[in-house]
Amino acid sequence: MATILEPGQIEAAAGSPPFLHLPPHNLFSLRAGRLDRLAEGHALADYLRLLAGLCRTQQQVLDDPPSSEPLDRQRIELCLQHGLPPFAADSLSREDDWQAFLDTLLRRYAAPEQPAVTQALDTLHAADPGQRRAWAVALVSGQYSLVPPALVPFLGAALQTAWSHWLLSTANLNLAQGPGLSQCPACGSPAMAGVIRNRGKHNGLRYLVCSLCACEWHVVRVKCVYCEQSKGLEYLSLADDRHAASQAPLRAEVCPGCNSYLKLLYLENDAHAEALSADLGSLMLDMRLAQDGYQRLAPNLLLAPGDE
Numbered sequence: 001m002a003t004i005l006e007p008g009q010i011e012a013a014a015g016s017p018p019f020l021h022l023p024p025h026n027l028f029s030l031r032a033g034r035l036d037r038l039a040e041g042h043a044l045a046d047y048l049r050l051l052a053g054l055c056r057t058q059q060q061v062l063d064d065p066p067s068s069e070p071l072d073r074q075r076i077e078l079c080l081q082h083g084l085p086p087f088a089a090d091s092l093s094r095e096d097d098w099q100a101f102l103d104t105l106l107r108r109y110a111a112p113e114q115p116a117v118t119q120a121l122d123t124l125h126a127a128d129p130g131q132r133r134a135w136a137v138a139l140v141s142g143q144y145s146l147v148p149p150a151l152v153p154f155l156g157a158a159l160q161t162a163w164s165h166w167l168l169s170t171a172n173l174n175l176a177q178g179p180g181l182s183q184c185p186a187c188g189s190p191a192m193a194g195v196i197r198n199r200g201k202h203n204g205l206r207y208l209v210c211s212l213c214a215c216e217w218h219v220v221r222v223k224c225v226y227c228e229q230s231k232g233l234e235y236l237s238l239a240d241d242r243h244a245a246s247q248a249p250l251r252a253e254v255c256p257g258c259n260s261y262l263k264l265l266y267l268e269n270d271a272h273a274e275a276l277s278a279d280l281g282s283l284m285l286d287m288r289l290a291q292d293g294y295q296r297l298a299p300n301l302l303l304a305p306g307d308e
Helices: 007-014 027-039 045-063 073-081 099-108 115-126 129-140 149-169 275-280 283-291
Strands: 191-196 206-210 216-218 234-236 250-255 260-266
Touching: 027 045, 027 149, 027 275, 045 099, 045 149, 045 275, 099 115, 099 129, 099 149, 115 149, 129 149, 191 275, 234 283, 250 283, 260 275
Parallel strands: 191 260
Antiparallel strands: 191 206, 206 216, 234 250, 250 260
16 A cells, blocks of 8 residues: 655655756657657547647757857846746746747748648747737736737747756756745746656655746645645546556646645656646546636646636
8 A cells, every 4th residue: 555645754755855857858859759649549639749740849949949149147147146036937038039939940840731720820920029028928927818829839839948948058057946836946937737756766756847948846745836735635537448547647636725736747657757748638637627616727838728
């Protein structure tokens, strides 16, 4: 029988776990492969395959980024000294450094011949820098109603690529926990999901995955990342043909205190699981939880949420 440790016990058992894990340099290739596999027999197969192709373009841009001025190192150091996210999304999205990544992604993306996709790409191509900036600010701040839904995956992909590039290409980052457990210490964006690791001496520890730059940071388990209470948490999942609900690789940690939930990936049940693709492949779970009155606070920048 598995034993679930309380937060204090987890910290003691783990010693001093690494606070951060940077994303792998082949992050977007891994996502693309997972999306292709998840698409097999899935109700949203066409959408998942569309995003797989978009992720492959993200990898091309990450491997061969546009020529642009590096971010101001003095500014980064000042943020680090004061415990602030050095790649703060709320400020950098108001500047234009990321737009070179959008232009490069749009130029390299081999779009499928679908009218809706063509129209979305044409809209982004034609938009002036100020309009693009307004959409980006709205997207990273969760104001989806201010962004045309068809633009979200392509704009989100460009933003993710820019921020992952900055994170991976900046040396000597000494990041500290942000003001909230669910906020990325690198860019301040909210977590998209959590990952329960399954290898080494830190087996069983939870890391949250940033929705923007894909940085991972350690947060103890059995604690709501939004209201920080531990009482009454439940873990819900959907059974499928391969896994019983109690052994599902993906489960939602549901908090009755603040009426919210966060998806968690259990790598012991699927060692190759990846947060963004697993999230997109489990939207039925979101629908069930929404019907039960729970709110989702974790964004996925490749998906425009519905009106609910």
